[in-house]
Amino acid sequence: MYITKKWVIAKNDEDKVNNLMKQYKIGRIAALVLQNRPQLIVNGKLNDSTAFYDPFLMKGMKEGVEHIASALKNGEQITIYGDFDADGVTSTSVLYMYLKDRGANVDYYIPDRVDEGYGINKKALETIKQRGTNLLITVDTGITAVQELSNVEDDKFKVIVTDHHEPKEDIPKCTAVIDPKQFGCGYPFKELAGVGVVFKIIQAIEGVDSPKMQELIKEYSPFVCLGTVADVAPITDENRTFVKLGLKYFTTSTNKGLRALLEATNPTNKPITSAMIGFVIAPRINAAGRLGSAKKSADMFLCDDSNLAKEIAMQLIEDNKHRQQMEHEIYLQAIDIIEKQGYSNDKIIVVAHKDWHQGVVGIVSSKITERYYKPSILISISEDGKGKGSGRSIEEFNLFEALTNSSSHLDRFGGHCLAAGLSIMQENIDDFRKDINKYASNNVGAAKNTTPKLFIDAKITSKDVSMESIEDLKALEPFGMGNSIPVFAMSNLRVTLCTTMSEGKHLRMKLLQGTKTIDAIGFGMGHLMDSFIMNDVVDIVGTLNVNEYNGRMNLQILLKDIRRSN
Numbered sequence: 068m069y070i071t072k073k074w075v076i077a078k079n080d081e082d083k084v085n086n087l088m089k090q091y092k093i094g095r096i097a098a099l100v101l102q103n104r105p106q107l108i109v110n111g112k113l114n115d116s117t118a119f120y121d122p123f124l125m126k127g128m129k130e131g132v133e134h135i136a137s138a139l140k141n142g143e144q145i146t147i148y149g150d151f152d153a154d155g156v157t158s159t160s161v162l163y164m165y166l167k168d169r170g171a172n173v174d175y176y177i178p179d180r181v182d183e184g185y186g187i188n189k190k191a192l193e194t195i196k197q198r199g200t201n202l203l204i205t206v207d208t209g210i211t212a213v214q215e216l217s218n219v220e221d222d223k224f225k226v227i228v229t230d231h232h233e234p235k236e237d238i239p240k241c242t243a244v245i246d247p248k249q250f251g252c253g254y255p256f257k258e259l260a261g262v263g264v265v266f267k268i269i270q271a272i273e274g275v276d277s278p279k280m281q282e283l284i285k286e287y288s289p290f291v292c293l294g295t296v297a298d299v300a301p302i303t304d305e306n307r308t309f310v311k312l313g314l315k316y317f318t319t320s321t322n323k324g325l326r327a328l329l330e331a332t333n334p335t336n337k338p339i340t341s342a343m344i345g346f347v348i349a350p351r352i353n354a355a356g357r358l359g360s361a362k363k364s365a366d367m368f369l370c371d372d373s374n375l376a377k378e379i380a381m382q383l384i385e386d387n388k389h390r391q392q393m394e395h396e397i398y399l400q401a402i403d404i405i406e407k408q409g410y411s412n413d414k415i416i417v418v419a420h421k422d423w424h425q426g427v428v429g430i431v432s433s434k435i436t437e438r439y440y441k442p443s444i445l446i447s448i449s450e451d452g453k454g455k456g457s458g459r460s461i462e463e464f465n466l467f468e469a470l471t472n473s474s475s476h477l478d479r480f481g482g483h484c485l486a487a488g489l490s491i492m493q494e495n496i497d498d499f500r501k502d503i504n505k506y507a508s509n510n511v512g513a514a515k516n517t518t519p520k521l522f523i524d525a526k527i528t529s530k531d532v533s534m535e536s537i538e539d540l541k542a543l544e545p546f547g548m549g550n551s552i553p554v555f556a557m558s559n560l561r562v563t564l565c566t567t568m569s570e571g572k573h574l575r576m577k578l579l580q581g582t583k584t585i586d587a588i589g590f591g592m593g594h595l596m597d598s599f600i601m602n603d604v605v606d607i608v609g610t611l612n613v614n615e616y617n618g619r620m621n622l623q624i625l626l627k628d629i630r631r632s633n
Contacts, residue, residue: 072521094539099525122271126252131243143201147175150207151361157294158206160368187212207261211481262294288312297349301549324367327376354386357426414507417500419446429457452493529580567593589626
């Protein structure tokens, strides 16, 4: 199935482009992109990465920090309760390392995705209390655990919730709640990842202007960068600061676990970029949590034994291979069900199956949403009829609000506008599917049967496709959510080669404009090979890229879309 995209090319102002080139001493292609990305200019500077907001602007920070300081002073037992994804693992690791360095009596707990599911659970709370914990600090989780945390505090057991997810109407009643998205929070940047919130707590304890702060930034920013990119948080504002600093200190980190992971995933020592973190490093950390216990990933970051760290890193590599195989099988099964049941006609695709691994359905949901350009929810049903699902959405549709509207069918749910998780009994799935589709039919975004939009930074020619242009674009890094890799359109290129790679999965083309031949690769676009023949004239959209193979550097365009010229 191939969905036609609507190409949306950003406006171009030549005078503005020329002024940006002079003011920031950048080349034309970078200026073309920058003219429509004002978020990259802070205080008159391009890519300013030195500013931090006052952590005490965050609601609940004062109360939380005071209680943590008291627990440190009195030698109380502290337990960190983290989520099982890369953001949760890095959040747990950073706070654990910091508190341990401060002499704290600290432990951590990460739930098992299969046995316990997402979020805070009462059985785990009882276990933690029985171990003698005096202070529980949640990281990257807890904001929606209103019921689970009700009446759990007593004179000897206190809870501080730190999170970054969307709260429901009520928030947990506990000693402190620190979440920039909670009602009444005046923090100027709302899009921190869970690990970003954790680092703000460290800043609050130490003081932003503390002489030790630079040392802490060097030590922890690689983890904050990793968690932020892995959680697909927008790389804007303060997140941009975290990611830039993290990339700077990534390869010089002395953390044995991080070094072992880098050696396993980047043996040729390529420069660390946000893309490498998002597509190579983070999936290995997530793999352990998806297939079972994420404690393995945290153990790697927190161990002092280099050999053990390397052993765990290789286990994560194998876990990720297993995850990829499982993901492909579930994807094919989901497509089969969708087509046979006619779910592709629904506004929201809801698919359930008994044999699916619940740790992988979220990734597959992303692929289903990409394929049909519709919100999707995939549900794994256990033998006792309990379903655990994960959903992904499109830009025009708020999935969290839809789940809130249909929550009477659910046992639990949480997340945000583009991604969410839920628990549901098998007998409620059909009614849930009908109800959430009824909601979607009345919702403007989902009811329009929206054509996906492909946002393009500028229209260029073959003259702009050069190593110099790629080098020039580095001035706008790091790229990620909120500052995506620049996308360009080119018109009237003649096809001189059209073939496939990797057993037909990927499209490979050679395109001629004027006297210049351009290599183009379309990952996952192998099915389009029969759509074009020699000498066809086409328009393309893609990103500039350098392919390094056997020591040779080859310039190419990574295709996002292609169509015949008018």
